[in-house]
Amino acid sequence: MKPYNVLVVDDSAFMRKIISDLIESDPRFKVAATATNGQEALDKVKEIKPDLVTMDVEMPELNGLEALKQIMETHPLPVIMLSGINEQGMRETILALEGGAFDFIRKPSISNSQDIMAVGESLREQMNAAMQARERREARSAEAAAQASAAPPASSVPGVPPSPPEPAGGRPTEPFRPAASALPRTAPPARELPRPGREKPAAPGPAGPAAGEAPRKGGVRPPAKEAPAKPLLRREASRPAALERPADAAARAVRPGMASVPPSKPAAAPEPGTKGLRKLVAVGTSTGGPRALKTLLENIPGDFPAPIVIVQHMPPSFTKSLAQRLNSFSPLEVMEAEHGMVLKNGTAYVAPGGYHMKVVEMGGGQYAIQLTREEARNGHRPSVDTLFESLLPLEQLERHAVIMTGMGSDGAKMMKALYDAGVTSTFAENEETCVVYGMPRSAVELQCVTHVLPLQEIAPKLVQVVR
Known part of the structure; x- marks a missing residue:
C-alpha cells in the first residue's frame, strides 16, 4: 500500500x-x-x-x-x-x-x-x-453514488421536472465560519430506536424550528420549541458509594490512597436552581468534540431545566480554555468543574483534564461534583464511563446520556448499563456528522441508544425530551 x-x-x-x-x-x-x-x-x-x-x-x-x-x-x-x-x-x-x-x-x-x-x-x-x-466517508460516498446511478432519473416521471444534482463527495470538511453557518446544510434522517418491549413513542406534537434556525434577540437565543419528530426506523436492539454530603465536606470525601483533588468551594447557602433537582444530562465526547459541543450548547436555551455534565477527552489546562470558549456563545452558563460544586439547572460543567468527574448525591435534592485522580480508564482521565457509572445509583433523577464524536469506545459500556437500568433517554451522534465514528458506534452496536441523530438535531431533540 x-x-x-x-x-x-x-x-x-x-x-x-x-x-x-x-x-x-x-x-x-x-x-x-x-x-x-x-x-x-x-x-x-x-x-x-x-x-x-x-x-x-x-x-x-x-x-x-x-x-x-x-x-x-x-x-x-x-x-x-x-x-x-x-x-x-x-x-x-x-x-x-x-x-x-x-x-x-x-x-x-x-x-x-x-x-x-x-x-x-x-x-x-x-x-x-x-x-x-x-476512507469511511469515501466508501459511503461511492455507495451513495452507485445507488443514485441505479435509480431511474426523475425526468422519467411525466410532469415532474428533474431534481438538481446532489453534491459529490462524502461529509464535507467544515470550513472556518461563524457558528450559525457551521452546520451542514442538509441533515441526514434521524433514527429513534425504541427499547425492546417498550411502547412505540406517542405521536409528535406541533413542529418547531429546525436546529440552528431560531433567531437571537439581543444576543440571546430564545427557548427552543419542540423539534419535528422524525420517522421511526425500528431496530432490534456494583453501585458506587455516595461519598459526599454537605458541600463544605466535599474535600474530605476522598477515599484513602486516592490522590489529592483541587480544593472544594467554600460552604454557602443553596443557590437558586440547585435545590430539588429532578433531571440531569451527561455528555461524553472526544476527537471532534469541541466543535460538536459548540453546536450542542449554542442550541440549548438558558432556562434549560437540568444541569449538563460533560467529559471531553483533553489534557489539563486545555479544558479551562474550552469551557471559557463554550461559555462565550452558549445561552447556558458553561464552566470548568471544580470539586464540591453544587449542580444547578441551566449550567454546563466541563470535567477538568487529568481528573475523573462524578456526580454524587448530597441529600435534600442536591447533587455535587466529585473529582478524583483514580487510574485512567479506557486510556482516559477524565473518562466518560466513570461519569456515566456515577449516575447509576441516582435513580430518583431523570437521567439522559449523550455520546458524540470520538475515537475508541469510552462511554459505551456504561451507557449500556444506564440503558438497562431504565434511564429516560440515550443519544448518539450518527456517522454522517461524526469526525470519528468510534464512541457513538460502540454504543449503537451495544443496542443501548434510543435516539441516533445528526449533530445539529441532538440539541432540539434533547430539549424536547427533557422538557
Whole structure:
C-alpha cells in the first residue's frame, strides 16, 4: 500500500525533525514536505496535495490558526495542530478545533525522551484515525453514488421536472465560519430506536424550528420549541458509594490512597436552581468534540431545566480554555468543574483534564461534583464511563446520556448499563456528522441508544425530551 503523504509545518527546524521522525516510524506515512510558517504551508498544500498536515499553532508571518482557516476554505483535508501549553497556545488550539482541525497534540518536551515517545504514539493514533475516517466517508460516498446511478432519473416521471444534482463527495470538511453557518446544510434522517418491549413513542406534537434556525434577540437565543419528530426506523436492539454530603465536606470525601483533588468551594447557602433537582444530562465526547459541543450548547436555551455534565477527552489546562470558549456563545452558563460544586439547572460543567468527574448525591435534592485522580480508564482521565457509572445509583433523577464524536469506545459500556437500568433517554451522534465514528458506534452496536441523530438535531431533540 502506498504511504500517506504528510506535510509538517513548524517554525523550529529541530521540532520539524522530531515530528518527521515520529511520523515516519509508522510505515503507513511519509513526510512529503515541510514548511516553516503558515504561508509556506499554503503553498505546499497546493503544490503537493498532501493527505494530512501537522500544523504548529504559533508561527511568524502567518500563524497556524490563519493557515488552517485558508486550508479549510480552499483545500479541505485533515489537520492536526501542535500546541504549546501557554495560555495563548491553548486558546488558539480551541479555536482551531472549532474551525475544522481534526485534533491536536501538545508539543513534546525536547529534553524528555519518554515524553517525545508518548507524543509520537498519540500523533500516530490520530493520523490513523483521520485516514480511516476519510476512507469511511469515501466508501459511503461511492455507495451513495452507485445507488443514485441505479435509480431511474426523475425526468422519467411525466410532469415532474428533474431534481438538481446532489453534491459529490462524502461529509464535507467544515470550513472556518461563524457558528450559525457551521452546520451542514442538509441533515441526514434521524433514527429513534425504541427499547425492546417498550411502547412505540406517542405521536409528535406541533413542529418547531429546525436546529440552528431560531433567531437571537439581543444576543440571546430564545427557548427552543419542540423539534419535528422524525420517522421511526425500528431496530432490534456494583453501585458506587455516595461519598459526599454537605458541600463544605466535599474535600474530605476522598477515599484513602486516592490522590489529592483541587480544593472544594467554600460552604454557602443553596443557590437558586440547585435545590430539588429532578433531571440531569451527561455528555461524553472526544476527537471532534469541541466543535460538536459548540453546536450542542449554542442550541440549548438558558432556562434549560437540568444541569449538563460533560467529559471531553483533553489534557489539563486545555479544558479551562474550552469551557471559557463554550461559555462565550452558549445561552447556558458553561464552566470548568471544580470539586464540591453544587449542580444547578441551566449550567454546563466541563470535567477538568487529568481528573475523573462524578456526580454524587448530597441529600435534600442536591447533587455535587466529585473529582478524583483514580487510574485512567479506557486510556482516559477524565473518562466518560466513570461519569456515566456515577449516575447509576441516582435513580430518583431523570437521567439522559449523550455520546458524540470520538475515537475508541469510552462511554459505551456504561451507557449500556444506564440503558438497562431504565434511564429516560440515550443519544448518539450518527456517522454522517461524526469526525470519528468510534464512541457513538460502540454504543449503537451495544443496542443501548434510543435516539441516533445528526449533530445539529441532538440539541432540539434533547430539549424536547427533557422538557
